[in-house]
Amino acid sequence: MVKTIFIALLLVFGILAVPSARAAGYCAAHPNEDALHALPMALVPAAQAAFGLHGLSTAQTRRMTVTRCMGGKVYACFIGANLPCGKANKARNLPAATDWCENNPNADFVPAYISGHDSVYAWRCRFGLPVHVGPPAVLDQRGFFKCYWKNLG
Known part of the structure; x- marks a missing residue:
């Protein structure tokens, strides 16, 4: 009975460890792969934590x-609500914001649905033109929003 339980535990933990090791191995072989992939089953507990x-x-x-x-x-x-997991948009000129500001020449802010949730800047309108305010968002070395990404190992 103990031997059966032990073998069952080895199988369960062995099976769960393979996808995690596979993901780590993939990243070791592709150290800066910017393509987004599905979360492997074995990394669910790490992501939840x-x-x-x-x-x-x-x-x-x-x-x-x-x-x-x-x-x-x-x-x-x-991903959550409106959290951009893709690469950040570093553009300093946004046609949609220009259009918005033409109709809202002194708006205190340009809504994110206009500027895009992926813009590194907060925007406002000044004299009918979009201007970014404050410092840009902090990005990681690959150009993604640093605050939304967690190292799972």
Whole structure:
């Protein structure tokens, strides 16, 4: 009986460890892969811990989390509401913001649905032209928003 349980545990943990090792191995071979990938099943607990998603189901966590490789390590981003997991938009000229500011010449802000949630800048209108305000968002070495990505190892 003990031997059966031991073998069952080895199989379960062995099977769970393979995808995690595979993800780590993939990132070791592709150290700066910017393409976003689905969260491997074996990394669900690590992602839930990193993002505080303890009440979220495994399926929801996998559906709402993407991974990529940076520096040979696996990084994850929880998509959430309006969180840009893709590369940041560093453009200093936004045609949609220009249009918005023509109609709202002194608006205190340009809504994110106009400027894009992926813009590194906060925008406002001054005399009918869009201007960015404040410092740009902090990006990681690959051009993604640093605050949304967690190192899973």
